[in-house]
Amino acid sequence: MKIVESLFRIFHDEGEELYLVGGYVRDLLLGRASGDYDFATSALPDVTRNILECGGFKVIPIGMEFGTVSTFLQFGPEKIEIQITTYRCSESYRKGSRHPVVVFGKNLEEDLTRRDFTINAMAMNEEGTIIDPLGGRRDLEDGIIRTPLEPDLTFSEDPLRMLRAFRFACRLGFSLHPSILHAVRKLHSEIMNISRERWKLEMDLILTTPDGNSVADTLQGMKKSGILTDMIPQFAEVFALNGEGQGKAHSTDIWNHTLDVIRYLQSTDKCLRWAALLHDIGKPETRTIDDGGNPHFYRHEETGAFIATGTAEHFRFSKKERSCVTFLVRNHMRPVLYSTQWSDRAVRKIIRDSGEYLERLIGLASADIAAHSTHFSEDGSKRLRELRIRLDKMIPDSGERILPKELGQELLRMAGSDPVRIPEISVILSNLEELVHEGVLPAMASSSIYLDYIIEHPELRNQNC
Numbered sequence: 001m002k003i004v005e006s007l008f009r010i011f012h013d014e015g016e017e018l019y020l021v022g023g024y025v026r027d028l029l030l031g032r033a034s035g036d037y038d039f040a041t042s043a044l045p046d047v048t049r050n051i052l053e054c055g056g057f058k059v060i061p062i063g064m065e066f067g068t069v070s071t072f073l074q075f076g077p078e079k080i081e082i083q084i085t086t087y088r089c090s091e092s093y094r095k096g097s098r099h100p101v102v103v104f105g106k107n108l109e110e111d112l113t114r115r116d117f118t119i120n121a122m123a124m125n126e127e128g129t130i131i132d133p134l135g136g137r138r139d140l141e142d143g144i145i146r147t148p149l150e151p152d153l154t155f156s157e158d159p160l161r162m163l164r165a166f167r168f169a170c171r172l173g174f175s176l177h178p179s180i181l182h183a184v185r186k187l188h189s190e191i192m193n194i195s196r197e198r199w200k201l202e203m204d205l206i207l208t209t210p211d212g213n214s215v216a217d218t219l220q221g222m223k224k225s226g227i228l229t230d231m232i233p234q235f236a237e238v239f240a241l242n243g244e245g246q247g248k249a250h251s252t253d254i255w256n257h258t259l260d261v262i263r264y265l266q267s268t269d270k271c272l273r274w275a276a277l278l279h280d281i282g283k284p285e286t287r288t289i290d291d292g293g294n295p296h297f298y299r300h301e302e303t304g305a306f307i308a309t310g311t312a313e314h315f316r317f318s319k320k321e322r323s324c325v326t327f328l329v330r331n332h333m334r335p336v337l338y339s340t341q342w343s344d345r346a347v348r349k350i351i352r353d354s355g356e357y358l359e360r361l362i363g364l365a366s367a368d369i370a371a372h373s374t375h376f377s378e379d380g381s382k383r384l385r386e387l388r389i390r391l392d393k394m395i396p397d398s399g400e401r402i403l404p405k406e407l408g409q410e411l412l413r414m415a416g417s418d419p420v421r422i423p424e425i426s427v428i429l430s431n432l433e434e435l436v437h438e439g440v441l442p443a444m445a446s447s448s449i450y451l452d453y454i455i456e457h458p459e460l461r462n463q464n465c
Helices: 002-013 023-030 045-054 108-113 136-142 151-157 160-172 178-193 196-207 212-225 227-231 235-240 254-264 270-278 300-314 319-331 344-370 374-398 405-415 422-437 447-456
Strands: 018-021 038-041 068-075 078-086 088-093 100-104
Touching (some): 002 045, 018 108, 023 136, 045 068, 088 108, 151 160, 160 178, 160 227, 196 270, 212 227, 212 254, 254 344, 300 319, 319 344, 344 422
Antiparallel strands (some): 088 100
């Protein structure tokens, strides 16, 4: 890589050390492709900036106060941003901050020692020689996540490292060293001092790990450590029902059912994985026991959607992510409870209501059904396959406009500023669309035809017309 060689050369020409560090070296030893080009240098940030600019590299000065200078390397048609960071001897985070308090170090080994895990505490020089003073290569071979220093010290500097430990174990299929597990159980509440944006980044990486079994095992470890309840307190009520049955349709308790749903998911979609984690979180609050001693969770999806919305806000989800997760949690029971008695209108309604979330909703329902008891799972899977066939027949026509656009605009004008009447419009339009499908009304006719029909049939304002 000539571009990397030139980077090494311009630093050495100025008498400064430069090493590839962290993820690139780890992935190289694992035989994995990596675009994670991070460098460590003896040069202070201003010196690094001068070296890069004199060498013809464009400098991105953001982060210089924390010791990091960024630039771009051109790899064929691809341009990759890389970071060059001055040696550090310590790094810590103020409560709720995303930015570290950094003390610069004097040499490479000092810098490697203060890194999060031994597998990330290796370096490589321009000749390809691996510098590994802390046994990272051995830990890669053994499949173990271990800290360079005592875990208490490593995690105290940056409590997010506890979550990162679970993330690396999950994505690499490694085990956590017992000392890490012990430290997390002791320090887990320190995660509350970390910004929510940093939480979400790590949780996204955990939940989107391709191996669903690894995700489920990792979440179980996070439960046992206490860190999962710190971040999502409502899980405390789920965990309190450990071993409690959910009725004949289930063979496990709420939490183990949740883990099974994650195992059965056929997608790594971020929204879908979050929804799987949260889909039954409303059950404890809605749990009732009938006279026969059977548990019920009526409308748990509504309570769960409320909790999911709060969790999404807590983790600083984007508006789009929050809408997706909340929709899936609120509606996850609809395909699960599908019956052959559903009318075509009911099937079209789930298509309209779901919109872009339909495939995710069916995917979640499929995993949910698979995680039920054997009898329910077999019957539910059969019913879901029938729903899928009916959906496939109707979906090609679902995107075609069958009512004129100006009709909705006219209804909005007629509603004016009355907040009570505005929600009626979507109900009216939905009912009109169904009447078009049934052949009662023509498609794409004049708005006046539909308006006259609405006046003659006030029941169109009812949801279940």
